[in-house]
Amino acid sequence: MQGTDSSAPTRIRVATARPYDVVVGTGVLTELPALLDAGTRRVAVIHPQTVGSTAEAIRADLAARGLDARLLTVPDAEAAKTVEVASRCWSALGQWGFTRSDAVVGVGGGATTDLAGFVAATWLRGVQVIQVPTTLAGMVDAAVGGKTAINTAEGKNLVGAFHEPAGVLCDLATLATLAEDDYVSGLAEVVKCGFIADPELLDMIEADPTAARKPDGPLTASMVERSVRVKAAVVADDLTESVGSSGVLGREVLNYGHTFGHAVERAEHYRWRHGAAVSVGLVYVAELARLAGRLDAETADRHRRILAALGLPTSYRGDWATLLAAMRVDKKARGDRVRFVVLDGLAKPAILDAPDPALMRAAYEALG
Numbered sequence: 001m002q003g004t005d006s007s008a009p010t011r012i013r014v015a016t017a018r019p020y021d022v023v024v025g026t027g028v029l030t031e032l033p034a035l036l037d038a039g040t041r042r043v044a045v046i047h048p049q050t051v052g053s054t055a056e057a058i059r060a061d062l063a064a065r066g067l068d069a070r071l072l073t074v075p076d077a078e079a080a081k082t083v084e085v086a087s088r089c090w091s092a093l094g095q096w097g098f099t100r101s102d103a104v105v106g107v108g109g110g111a112t113t114d115l116a117g118f119v120a121a122t123w124l125r126g127v128q129v130i131q132v133p134t135t136l137a138g139m140v141d142a143a144v145g146g147k148t149a150i151n152t153a154e155g156k157n158l159v160g161a162f163h164e165p166a167g168v169l170c171d172l173a174t175l176a177t178l179a180e181d182d183y184v185s186g187l188a189e190v191v192k193c194g195f196i197a198d199p200e201l202l203d204m205i206e207a208d209p210t211a212a213r214k215p216d217g218p219l220t221a222s223m224v225e226r227s228v229r230v231k232a233a234v235v236a237d238d239l240t241e242s243v244g245s246s247g248v249l250g251r252e253v254l255n256y257g258h259t260f261g262h263a264v265e266r267a268e269h270y271r272w273r274h275g276a277a278v279s280v281g282l283v284y285v286a287e288l289a290r291l292a293g294r295l296d297a298e299t300a301d302r303h304r305r306i307l308a309a310l311g312l313p314t315s316y317r318g319d320w321a322t323l324l325a326a327m328r329v330d331k332k333a334r335g336d337r338v339r340f341v342v343l344d345g346l347a348k349p350a351i352l353d354a355p356d357p358a359l360m361r362a363a364y365e366a367l368g
């Protein structure tokens with residue numbers, strides 16, 4: 001496979017027990033074969049139709065090196081994250097004779113890398129996986145950190161496993177074909193990283209939100225790299241979302257905005273983009289923290305301002321009882337207690353445990 005750019009990519013190490021690199025640049029897919037274990041013979045390239053040409057280029061490159069590489073085409077977006085699709089992948093691997101020394105490659109957005117990671121985690125109790133994210137959300141978040149999942153009728157990401165990739169290749173050139181709304185929705189995860197850990201990301205976006213919305217714009221590489229650094233530091237400290245070295249808040253911090261966001265996704269039957277739902281989830285939880293006396297009004301308002309400047313949604317109206325029921329099956333809940341990641345100030349994340357239901361409802365009203 002030909003590289004498209006000779007400028008050196010950035011490598012961000014995810015320093016877990018089995019460390020790996022997230023490589024960010026253009027033309028970086030040429031690095032994929034070197035990431036495979038020496039004994040690899042079969043490679044399953046899992047992808048949706050939308051990135052068929054990238055997947056085929058990867059397959060052809062591996063085949064030219066004598067590997068038995070095949071495409072497994074899966075449904076697009078959230079429709080891939082079902083047990084039926086996972087089961088079809090398991091059948092394909094079984095009929096092929098896919099062994100523990102073989103490899104899965106996930107090519108696509110976060111939905112595809114979540115599915116591919118889950119298939120790799122579960123097949124033979126775990127085979128190697130290399131992630132090739134082709135959306136902004138995939139690059140800054142989903143493909144990094146080894147959190148894999150499918151949805152069930154009861155909620156988002158309820159079945160999954162922690163299964164780390166052997167490497168993550170973020171080829172910024174792949175973003176060129178991404179629909180604008182899909183790119184912009186990924187910015188919600190960048191904003192999340194800004195509020196929980198790297199306020200410079202917020203400054204960059206506020207200085208030029210129009211530039212931030214462009215996949216080939218001047219901020220893209222930097223936003224990807226900074227967000228990946230935030231995530232890499234968190235998962236190196238607490239891969240399995242137990243409790244990080246602070247003893248209070250580990251990987252759960254990456255769930256900022258997701259308690260309400262996932263409830264919206266489910267209530268909307270996954271017709272909302274993940275990032276759009278996270279955007280209203282960020283505004284909701286900022287209001288909740290403000291009403292709980294934890295967050296100052298200016299920082300709470302900053303959530304709404306920056307997300308609106310990016311063209312992301314900042315209000316939501318639905319059925320409160322449905323949303324509350326969905327929040328109760330969030331993975332951060334413990335027994336009957338709903339728990340939220342909130343801010344006590346800019347880049348000061350903490351847990352709000354079992355807030356008064358009246359407060360949760362008031363934050364929903366404030367969302368407007």
Ligand SMILES: NC(=O)c1ccc[n+]([C@@H]2O[C@H](COP(=O)([O-])OP(=O)(O)OC[C@H]3O[C@@H](n4cnc5c(N)ncnc54)[C@H](O)[C@@H]3O)[C@@H](O)[C@H]2O)c1
Nearest residue numbers: 050077109110111134135137138141142147174177178274
């Ligand atoms: N595991 C994690 O840590 C994690 C983190 C963030 C998000 N997620 C998950 O990721 C998903 C959201 O990810 P997403 O926003 O990438 O959505 P997505 O995977 O649904 O992709 C969005 C759309 O873009 C298309 N697409 C992908 N790459 C393209 C390209 N280069 N050119 C043209 N079209 C392309 C896809 O086919 C899809 O239609 C959700 O399921 C979310 O739960 C997981």
Ligand SMILES: O=C(O)C(=O)C[C@@H](O)[C@H](O)[C@H](O)COP(=O)(O)O
Nearest residue numbers: 141145147156157251254255258331
């Ligand atoms: O990596 C994590 O940890 C995250 O929480 C990142 C989130 O952006 C992502 O959407 C994740 O899939 C949510 O996980 P869940 O455990 O709430 O299902």
Ligand SMILES: [Zn+2]
Nearest residue numbers: 141189258278
């Ligand atoms: Zn997310």
